[in-house]
Amino acid sequence: MENTERQKFDNAWRDAFQQAEQNPSAEVWSALDSELTRAEGGVMKRRVVFYQRLAAASILFALVFGSLTTYYNLKQDTSVVNEIANANKSTNETDNTIPDQTIKQDEVAENEDKDELAEDGSRLPKSGDNKTNGNSIFNKSDQSAFIAQSKKDSGGTDEIHATEQGTRQSRVNAKAIAGISTQDLPSPEVKISGKLRDVTIVRKLPAMPASFMAESRKEKKSGEDLWASVGASAGNYSPQANFNSYAMASPATGAVNLNNSASSNSYSQGSAYSVGLNLAKRVSNHWVVQGGLSYLNQSIGYTSNFATVYAGSKSAFVADYATLQQNASTLTLTNPYEINSVNQFVSLPIQAGYLLVDRKVGWQLSTGMATDIFLQNTLTDKSGQLDKYSAGAGDDSPYRTLSWSALMSTELSYKVGTQYRVSLAPGLRYTMSPVLKSAVGTGNPIVWDIGFRFRYIFK
Amino acid sequence: MLSEQELIKGCVKGDRAAQKALYERYCRKMMVVCQRYAKSSQEAEDALQEGFLKVFTSLKSFRGDARLDTWITRIMINTALNAQRQKLYLLPMVDITEVNLPEDEEISLAAFNLSELIAMIQSLPDGCRLVFNLFAIEGYNHKEIAGMLGISEGTSKSQYSRAKSLLKVKLNVHNNMYGKYGEAKI
Numbered sequence: 209m210e211n212t213e214r215q216k217f218d219n220a221w222r223d224a225f226q227q228a229e230q231n232p233s234a235e236v237w238s239a240l241d242s243e244l245t246r247a248e249g250g251v252m253k254r255r256v257v258f259y260q261r262l263a264a265a266s267i268l269f270a271l272v273f274g275s276l277t278t279y280y281n282l283k284q285d286t287s288v289v290n291e292i293a294n295a296n297k298s299t300n301e302t303d304n305t306i307p308d309q310t311i312k313q314d315e316v317a318e319n320e321d322k323d324e325l326a327e328d329g330s331r332l333p334k335s336g337d338n339k340t341n342g343n344s345i346f347n348k349s350d351q352s353a354f355i356a357q358s359k360k361d362s363g364g365t366d367e368i369h370a371t372e373q374g375t376r377q378s379r380v381n382a383k384a385i386a387g388i389s390t391q392d393l394p395s396p397e398v399k400i401s402g403k404l405r406d407v408t409i410v411r412k413l414p415a416m417p418a419s420f421m422a423e424s425r426k427e428k429k430s431g432e433d434l435w436a437s438v439g440a441s442a443g444n445y446s447p448q449a450n451f452n453s454y455a456m457a458s459p460a461t462g463a464v465n466l467n468n469s470a471s472s473n474s475y476s477q478g479s480a481y482s483v484g485l486n487l488a489k490r491v492s493n494h495w496v497v498q499g500g501l502s503y504l505n506q507s508i509g510y511t512s513n514f515a516t517v518y519a520g521s522k523s524a525f526v527a528d529y530a531t532l533q534q535n536a537s538t539l540t541l542t543n544p545y546e547i548n549s550v551n552q553f554v555s556l557p558i559q560a561g562y563l564l565v566d567r568k569v570g571w572q573l574s575t576g577m578a579t580d581i582f583l584q585n586t587l588t589d590k591s592g593q594l595d596k597y598s599a600g601a602g603d604d605s606p607y608r609t610l611s612w613s614a615l616m617s618t619e620l621s622y623k624v625g626t627q628y629r630v631s632l633a634p635g636l637r638y639t640m641s642p643v644l645k646s647a648v649g650t651g652n653p654i655v656w657d658i659g660f661r662f663r664y665i666f667k
Numbered sequence: 668m669l670s671e672q673e674l675i676k677g678c679v680k681g682d683r684a685a686q687k688a689l690y691e692r693y694c695r696k697m698m699v700v701c702q703r704y705a706k707s708s709q710e711a712e713d714a715l716q717e718g719f720l721k722v723f724t725s726l727k728s729f730r731g732d733a734r735l736d737t738w739i740t741r742i743m744i745n746t747a748l749n750a751q752r753q754k755l756y757l758l759p760m761v762d763i764t765e766v767n768l769p770e771d772e773e774i775s776l777a778a779f780n781l782s783e784l785i786a787m788i789q790s791l792p793d794g795c796r797l798v799f800n801l802f803a804i805e806g807y808n809h810k811e812i813a814g815m816l817g818i819s820e821g822t823s824k825s826q827y828s829r830a831k832s833l834l835k836v837k838l839n840v841h842n843n844m845y846g847k848y849g850e851a852k853i
Contacts, residue, residue, distance in 0.1 A: 217831060218802070218804070221804055222804050224776045224779070224781075225703065225804055228781050229695035230781060232694055232715055233712060236712050239716050240716050240720060243720050244686065247724065
């Protein structure tokens with residue numbers, strides 16, 4: 209019945225409208241144009257807000273990372289300076305025995321001999337009358353050493369030529385303040401001889417690869433929206449902590465006289481590897497959000513010369529300062545032996561990625577955070593003489609159960625087939641909080657690694 | 668002249684020139700579609716504007732399984748139906764249990780211009796107009812229409828019959844006024 213109806217009445221109407229066209233008013237496009245502009249404005253606004261937040265997060269991360277790095281560098285430098293200061297302490301004490309009166313009396317001799325010293329190429333600082341001009345940048349000990357040297361060289365004289373002295377002083381002061389010796393300065397008598405020639409500088413543009421030529425720069429988007437990847441990475445692990453100091457030195461423990469001499473390997477380098485799964489979703493043309501699950505293994509080796517005596521056997525001792533204090537009475541000195549310390553974590557990373565290149569070859573920059581769940585620390589004596597020692601997570605554990613890491617990485621990928629990619633991903637992992645709960649001798653570990661990933665693209 | 672693929676790419680990127688080109692290519696045909704479902708030209712233009720906005724925002728999901736004009740037509744029909752659904756809710760369609768269907772005869776609408784045909788359809792009651800468009804012109808069956816409009820299949824059939832009889836009356840009126848309408852004999 210329906211078919212019959214359609215064959216006559218309906219078909220007549222359908223045919224009448226088959227190719228029918230009618231112009232809408234021009235206002236429709238105008239209104240549509242405004243709507244599209246408004247919609248784009250909303251998208252742009254959201255994008256701007258997103259970029260602002262991303263930029264703020266990046267700046268914050270850079271500031272925190274820079275501050276921490278600077279702090280630890282300064283801390284390291286300060287310790288070096290202190291060591292130098294201590295080493296020079298005895299020498300300075302000897303120099304400082306020269307009384308101030310002597311300095312005043314010998315100033316004449318100092319001024320008299322300045323030119324001679326300059327001619328000798330001496331880089332010793334020279335200052336004029338410090339009490340009158342007040343511009344001295346040298347301390348008294350420097351003056352004493354210098355004066356003693358001057359006196360020795362000249363044999364001493366009491367004649368003063370006031371005018372000449374003033375001229376010399378100003379010249380010498382200028383040189384000293386600039387921190388440049390006379391040998392470093394060109395002689396004013398040197399004149400440039402010869403004729404200047406015109407030199408034409410030819411600038412050549414670097415050769416441009418054919419792949420960058422305009423015709424070939426057509427959009428070749430990968431069309432990949434969702435993918436999963438498995439991967440493994442390995443690299444350098446730097447715990448940023450003085451392992452030897454708290455493995456070998458315990459200032460508060462009087463029971464055991466621990467050796468405090470070995471500090472050359474205090475900032476040891478270890479190794480780290482990880483295996484994991486990742487899932488990534490493209491949220492816009494260039495932005496990707498990715499998360500996953502991975503297992504981390506970070507190991508470090510160091511030397512110890514004591515062990516814990518436990519129930520008649522000896523075992524390698526956990527490298528924690530607080531525990532070291534509590535168990536000081538169980539410690540015993542041993543011959544130095546190599547310890548391998550391994551930390552194991554499960555990590556849950558979440559990252560935002562930006563696709564710089566999204567073609568057959570892909571290039572992505574990523575940054576984000578990871579929640580690291582501590583599993584276990586194992587201390588092993590490499591020689592095998594001492595027992596293995598393991599510590600897990602928990603309230604009574606010296607290790608933090610949860611810690612957070614900042615992640616930065618880049619990923620260079622190559623598409624293999626229609627649904628697969630392989631990639632290399634060098635990256636940095638900076639742990640925001642120390643692994644140990646104890647604040648003494650602990651640091652924020654840094655891992656530089658390179659990973660290999662195999663990606664499956666969902667279609 | 669840009670190809671269809673180039674137009675789509677341009678629109679997805681948000682290129683306004685491409686969007687305007689796409690609009691100009693299909694707006695006249697889609698205007699007729701919207702006019703058939705709307706009660707007036709103003710309503711039709713509103714639906715056309717809203718429909719094209721949906722086209723541009725969802726064009727990235729167009730996978731090329733169907734022709735582009737077919738895909739756009741579906742969006743326009745859905746947009747127009749959405750606009751009319753509110754009216755259907757306020758004035759629900761009722762079954763017309765007894766409809767005297769005249770014997771189906773062969774007709775020709777060649778003597779009518781487009782505006783006259785559109786005016787005839789727009790003069791139909793809301794329910795009749797929607798069902799007639801969907802059944803007679805778009806080619807959906809009554810079961811599909813019932814699902815789309817949330818009515819029973821019987822209601823769809825009765826609304827169609829009523830639309831058909833009303834249109835035949837209008838064609839007759841026109842015939843009486845102007846003496847003939849093409850070769851149609853009702």
